[in-house]
Amino acid sequence: MLHERITIPKNVSTPSSEAAALKVLHVAETVRGGIATYLNELHPHQRMAFGRGNVHYVIPSDHRKDLNGVEDDEISTFRRQDRSVLGLFRMAVTTLQQIRRIQPDIVHIHSTFAGLVLRPLLLLKRNRPRVVYCPHGWAFSRETSQLSHQTTKLVERLLANTSDQIICISSDELREALRAGISIERLVMVNNGISSSRPPLDSTATAWTTPKTKVLFIGRLDRQKGYDLLVDSARKLADVVDVRIIGSSVVGKHEKLDVPANVSLLGWMNRGEIEAQLEKADLVVIPSRWEAFGLVAVEAMRAAKPIVAFRIGALPEIVEDGVTGVLCGPVSAAELTTALQRAATLDLPAMGRRGRDRFRQMYDIEKTHRALNRVYLGLGHHHQTEAERQVAV
Incomplete structure (x- = not known):
């Protein structure tokens, strides 16, 4: 299967040697919609900054085409049928396989279900990579029952201790996290962004003529x-x-x-x-x-x-x-x-x-990229010690 090759933006600056040494593994239980846009916009910048082969993705096989700027050898897929326990299990297995193969410095986890499964699992791993988690919208901020609100708040508060850093994509998301009792020490705000250049317009689009x-x-x-x-x-x-x-x-x-x-x-x-x-x-x-x-x-x-x-x-x-x-x-x-x-x-x-x-x-996605770089580099390359794991638990 052929996919669109990446065009590296001309305004992406050459990284420092420290940034280039980083290996990042992005994992998502689903990417359809906003997460796909987020990763597609970010990928050429991270690939240029960290080097070819140092940015990898674990995503569902049925969402492969959603990452249209990422090449096949930069993606590992797992099979799933909708949202199921078996699909989440396959995601976890694929992620552990890629961690052993790639040995990333950072595992960047996207959305609630991936965070729910992978963060406690990675806590048990010896010499684990640093874990960055982005909920892309807290589950407890959605329109659900009061019981669901309280349960998801408790779960996120407990799992926050298994995250080295939690990315909030807006001030509102940061405020919601603080209200839920998540420590400010774990939180950082990084606004979403997109490229300043618009994609080419489809010239075959039908006219839209109306006085309204x-x-x-x-x-x-x-x-x-x-x-x-x-x-x-x-x-x-x-x-x-x-x-x-x-x-x-x-x-x-x-x-x-x-x-x-x-x-x-x-x-x-x-x-x-x-x-x-x-x-x-x-x-x-x-x-x-x-x-x-x-x-x-x-x-x-x-x-x-x-x-x-x-x-x-x-x-x-x-x-x-x-x-x-x-x-x-x-x-x-x-x-x-x-x-x-x-x-x-x-x-x-x-x-x-x-x-x-x-x-x-x-x-602008440049601002998002630079802010994430600061988060990654701020975590350092050293692995969590046994004492740190016990404190997290």
């Missing part, structure tokens, strides 16, 4: 992403907005959704097609009920598009209300409707330009 405000949604069609709230709002604003939805349902087919005439379902698209739709849109809507970060917001800002979103998670950190977009709350179709009406009266191109300036200042 052109609203674009990008994401999964599930409860978290709030697409149902957008559909309800669009139905009420039939004469005001024309909505295009990029994405599809995780379970079931989007054709079964009951949508009004001013909503078009485009399904999943490649990056060039998404960029082409972004170019045509007047604004991007992010109606998520909860969101750890919201990379779609950063992608919209890079494309100079204003954003309409709820005041949840990290979105108020990213979007400046009345400056780069419109924030609303509490989460409801009525509030979203009012926000879209307000946005239609504003100077959207000017807001988009201000958003692009803010992106360049805060969310």
Whole structure:
């Protein structure tokens, strides 16, 4: 199978000898969506900094194509069928095999389930590598029962002692960790970022001609992403907005959704097609009920598009209300409707330009890469001693 070869950005600086000596193993139980974007954006920088063969990935085999900038010999896959105990077991076995083979200095674990399985397992390993954990959104910050909230908080608080460093991708995620009782000594904030250069636009994209405000949604069609709230709002604003939805349902087919005439379902698209739709849109809507970060917001800002979103998670950190977009709350179709009406009266191109300036200042992948380098190098190359393991336990 052939994959797109990596183009190393010209502005990636030559690393120090200490940075080049690092070996990093990234492990994820799933990468589909934001984690894939995160790793694809970061990979060329880490590969240049640490050297060819020193950055490796363990991911599900059915998500191999999601890492489109990483070559086959830099990836080890495990088989899984949805989220299951057997799949998690295979992930653990593959990870241990690659640790023995590669002998990484850093194992960078992504998301809750990978962290739940691998951190206690690696604690028992003699001369273990340093463990960096990034939840990409705390499980206890999601819309679940009170019992689930308390249980996941307790588990994360206990497992924090098995992590050398925990990466929070926003100030909101850092605050949530502190409220859950996780020690500040374990935590560090590293904002997500993407390349300042947009991917090439797909020139074959269909035209989007309408006198209405052109609203674009990008994401999964599930409860978290709030697409149902957008559909309800669009139905009420039939004469005001024309909505295009990029994405599809995780379970079931989007054709079964009951949508009004001013909503078009485009399904999943490649990056060039998404960029082409972004170019045509007047604004991007992010109606998520909860969101750890919201990379779609950063992608919209890079494309100079204003954003309409709820005041949840990290979105108020990213979007400046009345400056780069419109924030609303509490989460409801009525509030979203009012926000879209307000946005239609504003100077959207000017807001988009201000958003692009803010992106360049805060969310360039270069800044993410440099911050992660400081985290890695701050941990040093020495392995955890038996005394340290006992303290962690």
